[in-house]
Amino acid sequence: MKCLLYVPEETDDGIAPFSPGRIGAPPIFVICNHWSQAFERVSEKEVVDCMRDFATNVLQLWERDKLELRQKMMVNKMSETSKNSSFQVGLQRIFEAMERFTANSLKVYEELLQRIEEDRPAREPGGSVTVALLALSKGG
Secondary structure (H helix, E strand, O other), X not given: OOOOOOOOOOOOOOOOOOOOOXXXXXXXXXXXXXXXXXXXXXXXXXXXXXXXXXXHHHHHXXXXXXXXXXXXXXXXXXXXXXXXXXXXXXXXXXXXXXXXXXXXXXXXXXXXXXXXXXXXXXXXXXXXXHHHHHHHHOOO
């Protein structure tokens, strides 16, 4: 019996001298004794081993799923980094184009202002074109 500390008495012929059936014990004791002896012959090792293997497999699946999730998160992060990089490259191109446009516009404006200055003596001082362009050149 597994719940009580039981040290079986050993005999030369292997039969316990005080078995419940031999001494006329009530049937419940005989049944419990047979039940206990029968379960001592049944090994739980196979069940325990299968359960341990199952738990190990579940743990491995869980670890693999965690790894796959981490990898997906890294891919998403890299994808987002790639998207951000593409976004930054696109903005950089826009600002570079705006910078070239501004530089070209300034060059054209300076050339126009230079022409106006060259043509100024020929025109009347205070003319409407000269005043407008001078106001533009001074930021007004």
